[in-house]
Amino acid sequence: MLKLLLPDFYITDIFEIDFDYLKKKGIKAILIDLDNTLMPWNSDEVNTELIDWIARGREKGFRFCIVSNNFAKRIINCSEKLGIPAATGAFKPGRKIFLKGMEITGTSPAETAFVGDQLFTDVLGAKRVGITVILVKPISEKEFFWTKLVRRLEKKLIKTMEEKGLLKKF
């Protein structure tokens, strides 16, 4: 179980992602969670730093796709604002939404990385389909009430992983 919850990388935010390293490893696409990974929870705030980051990734040849459990309307709105397609109609940690994402990016699990901020939806789901998982710290503490409850357990697990030296940065 712990193995399925262990991310390949654990970093502060998306800006720490080493595009060159991923490229060397054969990664061609980045599936990415929306809330508290790309943008604060339920916020429409798109800053230039984020737009630049996406542009830099594209210049390196990466394809992006949003994989989010939020409402379709919000996902579509953000997808348009960011200029990134989104996989919809299924939910993490189910496999289906990740498979849909890879269908959009046209990549295999070995060629795909996923970035998210939650262990039990993001990391678990992406691990189940065998893709490289990058866990980021949530952008803000604002979130769905259920997520707040789950965070307590998540924090304990992350602490244990840290103490065992299982978490690595780029």
Ligand SMILES: [Mg+2]
């Ligand atoms: Mg999230």
